[in-house]
Amino acid sequence: MSFIKVAVPGPFKDGLTYSCSATHNAVIGTRVLVPLARRRVIGIVIATDITPDIDTSKIRSIYKCQDSAPIFNEALLKLSNWMSIYYHANPGDLFHTFMPGFLCQGKTIKPDTVTSFSLTALGQNFDISTIKNAKKQVLCLQFIKAQTKITQALLQEQGISKAILNNLQAKQLIVAIEDEVVANKILSKKEAALDLNQEQRQALDICKKSLNSFQVLLLQGVTGSGKTEVYLQLIQEVLDSGRQALVLVPEISLTPQLFKRLKNRFVSGVTTLHSALSEKQKALNYLLVTEGKANIVVGTRSSVFVPFKNLGVIIIDEEHDTSFKQQHGICYSAKDVAIMRAKFSNVPVVLGSATPSLESIQNATHGNYKHLQLLTRAIAAHKPKQHVIDIRQQKLTSGISKKLQEVMSQHLLEGRQVLLFINRRGYAPVFMCTECSWVARCNDCDAYYTVHHLPNEFLCCHHCAATREIPRACDRCHSHKLNKVGIATERVFDVLQQLFPNYKVALLDRSNVSSNKKLNAVLDSINSNESQIIIGTQMVTKGHHFANLSMVGVLDIDAGLFGMDFRSLERLGQLLTQVSGRAGREEHRGEIYLQTQHPNHPLLKLLLTEGYDGFAKQILQQRQLNNWPPFSYLVLLKSISVQQQDAIDYLDKLYDHLASLRLPGLQLLGPIPALITKKAGKYRYHLLLKGTDRKVLHKAILHLKTLSKYANRKVQLVVDVDPVDVV
Numbered sequence: 001m002s003f004i005k006v007a008v009p010g011p012f013k014d015g016l017t018y019s020c021s022a023t024h025n026a027v028i029g030t031r032v033l034v035p036l037a038r039r040r041v042i043g044i045v046i047a048t049d050i051t052p053d054i055d056t057s058k059i060r061s062i063y064k065c066q067d068s069a070p071i072f073n074e075a076l077l078k079l080s081n082w083m084s085i086y087y088h089a090n091p092g093d094l095f096h097t098f099m100p101g102f103l104c105q106g107k108t109i110k111p112d113t114v115t116s117f118s119l120t121a122l123g124q125n126f127d128i129s130t131i132k133n134a135k136k137q138v139l140c141l142q143f144i145k146a147q148t149k150i151t152q153a154l155l156q157e158q159g160i161s162k163a164i165l166n167n168l169q170a171k172q173l174i175v176a177i178e179d180e181v182v183a184n185k186i187l188s189k190k191e192a193a194l195d196l197n198q199e200q201r202q203a204l205d206i207c208k209k210s211l212n213s214f215q216v217l218l219l220q221g222v223t224g225s226g227k228t229e230v231y232l233q234l235i236q237e238v239l240d241s242g243r244q245a246l247v248l249v250p251e252i253s254l255t256p257q258l259f260k261r262l263k264n265r266f267v268s269g270v271t272t273l274h275s276a277l278s279e280k281q282k283a284l285n286y287l288l289v290t291e292g293k294a295n296i297v298v299g300t301r302s303s304v305f306v307p308f309k310n311l312g313v314i315i316i317d318e319e320h321d322t323s324f325k326q327q328h329g330i331c332y333s334a335k336d337v338a339i340m341r342a343k344f345s346n347v348p349v350v351l352g353s354a355t356p357s358l359e360s361i362q363n364a365t366h367g368n369y370k371h372l373q374l375l376t377r378a379i380a381a382h383k384p385k386q387h388v389i390d391i392r393q394q395k396l397t398s399g400i401s402k403k404l405q406e407v408m409s410q411h412l413l414e415g416r417q418v419l420l421f422i423n424r425r426g427y428a429p430v431f432m433c434t435e436c437s438w439v440a441r442c443n444d445c446d447a448y449y450t451v452h453h454l455p456n457e458f459l460c461c462h463h464c465a466a467t468r469e470i471p472r473a474c475d476r477c478h479s480h481k482l483n484k485v486g487i488a489t490e491r492v493f494d495v496l497q498q499l500f501p502n503y504k505v506a507l508l509d510r511s512n513v514s515s516n517k518k519l520n521a522v523l524d525s526i527n528s529n530e531s532q533i534i535i536g537t538q539m540v541t542k543g544h545h546f547a548n549l550s551m552v553g554v555l556d557i558d559a560g561l562f563g564m565d566f567r568s569l570e571r572l573g574q575l576l577t578q579v580s581g582r583a584g585r586e587e588h589r590g591e592i593y594l595q596t597q598h599p600n601h602p603l604l605k606l607l608l609t610e611g612y613d614g615f616a617k618q619i620l621q622q623r624q625l626n627n628w629p630p631f632s633y634l635v636l637l638k639s640i641s642v643q644q645q646d647a648i649d650y651l652d653k654l655y656d657h658l659a660s661l662r663l664p665g666l667q668l669l670g671p672i673p674a675l676i677t678k679k680a681g682k683y684r685y686h687l688l689l690k691g692t693d694r695k696v697l698h699k700a701i702l703h704l705k706t707l708s709k710y711a712n713r714k715v716q717l718v719v720d721v722d723p724v725d726v727v
């Protein structure tokens with residue numbers, strides 16, 4: 001008997017000690033089923049042959065070992081160790097974040113199989129006439145003989161029942177064969193590598209040179225500059241050396257083109273991991289990589305934990321995207337985790353974007369990241385021309401100015417496509433009574449209901465997804481004078497059909513394009529030119545390429561100019577640049593029209609004249625002046641409770657305690673209510689910790705964590721290190 005340390009879910013910072021016998025074969029990195037109080041849980045072995053520092057008679061034995069070989073290698077164990085310190089998370093909880101649900105539950109996963117039948121040697125030489133009265137059996141033997149091997153499904157279509165097959169198997173005339181289902185059909189034609197321009201070749205060469213060491217490379221390329229081709233050729237190099245590649249994308253359904261190009265280029269060995277897959281499929285794909293059967297993973301943020309056999313490179317596409325940050329549970333940043341993972345695996349990370357985050361720009365400026373720039377558009381001749389439409393004192397038709405209508409007409413008459421961008425889905429953001437100004441609000445959130453018209457009329461809360469029928473009378477004064485106020489995608493959709501009756505309008509937002517199938521249908525209607533007008537939310541900014549699109553109109557940019565979050569302007573700059581990148585990607589020059597009430601806003605002017613780089617430089621200076629990241633570091637403490645006062649009191653206590661520590665370099669901001677204070681029936685309050693360095697923040701949090709008197713079962717505390725949203 002020996003003793004091991006196991007990381008189990010729950011507040012056990014260093015894992016728990018268990019005993020096991022030699023037959024258990026519990027090696028570091030394997031899953032074990034262990035008792036925990038009255039439960040049975042899956043844990044990960046993190047140390048073996050230890051000398052327990054507690055009474056050995058109290059140590060319980062593990063039930064069994066789930067894996068014959070470790071799932072987690074040394075690099076991943078180091079990563080979990082780093083994450084547990086950096087994100088103040090429990091190792092056992094981390095491993096459960098690392099694995100698909102099936103593996104956390106200790107299930108064994110077998111790939112789906114198809115059953116087929118062949119004749120045995122006996123069956124080959126069997127004289128059918130001896131059973132000629134058993135017509136179905138004869139038929140079955142004939143079918144199998146004709147095909148050599150035939151699936152059970154096909155036999156059943158011919159009226160051959162399970163009983164007949166069993167009968168023939170019992171007579172040893174036929175044999176069943178189980179084949180693994182090949183999930184991804186292998187394409188026959190492999191796409192060849194494209195020619196690179198000078199810049200692409202230089203960038204690729206530098207990436208290739210860093211392949212056997214840790215290095216962060218920031219690949220900044222304007223839309224259409226051919227970043228993807230650089231990724232693909234780099235991956236080829238990695239595969240040629242017998243290693244594997246990880247490609248992280250913000251949302252798989254929104255980046256179908258990258259996945260398709262990988263499939264076309266590498267044909268087999270490409271697999272995906274994202275939330276739209278079934279639990280079983282996730283586990284199967286995960287194991288494919290672990291076993292080295294898949295060499296390329298394209299996935300969303302949790303793919304950063306996939307246990308590669310021999311990782312060679314990590315590529316993060318659209319690195320500025322905030323969906324790389326997990327917003328619940330362990331609030332990790334997949335980008336930062338990927339960088340640490342690369343460090344522990346001694347491989348490079350490539351961060352790709354047309355509009356890098358300010359943090360990445362700052363790191364590149366200071367030489368922490370290698371900055372590679374692709375400035376020429378590989379597939380378009382000209383940069384789009386940008387115009388501002390001043391909408392002060394203008395009458396708008398559902399948010400669309402006369403000028404915008406005129407320009408749209410011109411482009412449409414030339415046979416081009418136009419895109420209108422509005423970052424709000426639904427029909428109208430407010431439903432109100434004109435008599436008493438009552439507004440329909442969600443019962444569980446501090447938020448208005450959004451009016452939806454598609455597929456039929458209803459009210460919906462965008463913070464908790466609660467819905468309600470459209471009231472026929474005001475809740476308060478019972479008046480029937482009810483009004484839908486403001487504009488959103490579906491209203492623009494309606495009005496465009498009236499304004500441009502000869503053209504078809506496509507609508508791309510998350511409410512109306514909720515599945516991959518629907519997305520493909522809409523994309524097809526755009527790419528085949530069946531639809532000429534596109535309305536989209538930020539869904540359209542991610543990687544879609546519309547060849548015939550020559551004009552983009554942005555209906556309202558003002559919310560972004562005056563956002564509450566210190567990152568609002570950065571996001572606006574990224575969004576406008578990304579949206580603009582949709583226009584004029586082929587031979588003709590594109591045009592961008594921005595509607596605003598603030599045409600003279602200095603930062604808007606800067607963005608239009610200097611582009612994203614100059615704009616980013618300017619906001620970085622503002623950040624430095626106001627001491628915001630990347631010039632300071634943040635941890636957001638969120639208290640969540642069904643009782644408002646509990647949530648407030650809790651943070652007040654934490655505040656008092658932290659203030660009494662007088663830690664130099666630590667600034668406490670709050671507690672203040674979250675922007676949406678009540679969400680899904682719970683109240684949320686924020687206490688923001690700002691530090692001149694990370695050390696002081698970790699010191700503060702560690703201090704709180706050791707204080708059991710701050711444990712409170714009525715309040716949930718979320719520790720968000722490096723938050724992306726602070727409101």
Ligand SMILES: [Zn+2]
Pocket residue numbers: 433434435436437438474475476477478479
């Ligand atoms: Zn009313």
Ligand SMILES: [Zn+2]
Pocket residue numbers: 425426450452460461462511
């Ligand atoms: Zn909605």
Ligand SMILES: [Zn+2]
Pocket residue numbers: 442443444445447461462463464465466680
């Ligand atoms: Zn709600």
